[in-house]
Amino acid sequence: MKMTIVFQLILGGLLLNLAGCNTMESSGNKMSGEKPAGTATAATQSGPDGTLALPADYKSWPKFLTDIKKEEAKQVRDIYINPAGARTSAGQSFPNGTLMVMEIYKAKMDGDKLAVGADGKLVKGDLAKVFVMGKEQGWGNHVPESLKNGDWAYAAYDASSKPLMEDFTKCRACHMPLAQKDFVHRYDEYFQSRGRM
Template sequence: MKQSIFKFKALALSAVFAGIAFSGAVQANGAKDGTMSMPDYKQWDTFLSGIEKKSGHIRDIYINDIGAKAQKGQPFANGTVTVMEIYGASGTAGSMTKGELQKVFVMYKNAGNGKHAPAGLQTGDWTYSAFDGKGNKLDTGYDGCRSCHLPLTTADYIFHYDKYFANR
């Protein structure tokens, strides 16, 4: 009995430390853009995949278990993480071929996230991080991310919100 309690406590502590490692510099007053580490997302649910862009890119989006529990018409819960992979692509619209992974963008929702954003660019409780195709953090400004997501207030600042729920 003592041994199984010890194993449970060890597993619980591992989960806590994994959460701390992912959250990076998450603070009680919210995380700042660019402070998150790359999550291990490849086993997460696919939010959408094969999104072709005229710019010659294909995007695949993943969502963690917390976010996958969301219900249509409701905002995503605190703790939701989405990851968007951006691949180079060749071919024409409708029949593009995925190339090399170029960038990975992460959105993380938690109470207080985003309040460090510049005035007029707050996207609720979301914060952002960016990585190159090899997982190295990118030194980038996040105003571009925020300005693109800003109009999506009715979709909890998430692109393809309606399509995601229609395809589930």
């Protein structure tokens, strides 16, 4: 009888302890999530989103795809991939250390229509934004299951390379259905066009 009470006390203490740890952990997360926009926050709700640097030399990287027409958004986009990522073969996932940079340009207008060059491509106007996605071991660890994109993380910059604090859960939600293609929308197109180059 005595033994049972002692046991229950110990068990109760353990449970209290566990509950204590959980509270601390969640308030810890909350604090880092509340840092003001523009501050690099590691381990926020969506992992290291917003903390990926914009590599200064990305324009010298292999091209992933260029002159992507986004008629509805009146945009043209160019995507670059770093050399580590470009060594990937079709059918594989991109390795840790992969970075992709997507330049989003405003498309030039010809009156109220999109201007089209002699080459049939949309004509690039001003650079609007630059999006980055990168992958590193463990980056997905603290991301809730409903937003997990493997170990990919996301960042965004304006035309002058200043970090933009976008809602990175939106990046995740829209790339998530591409899980079979390593979360990369233009996966198939990339490997097909690379084969032709």
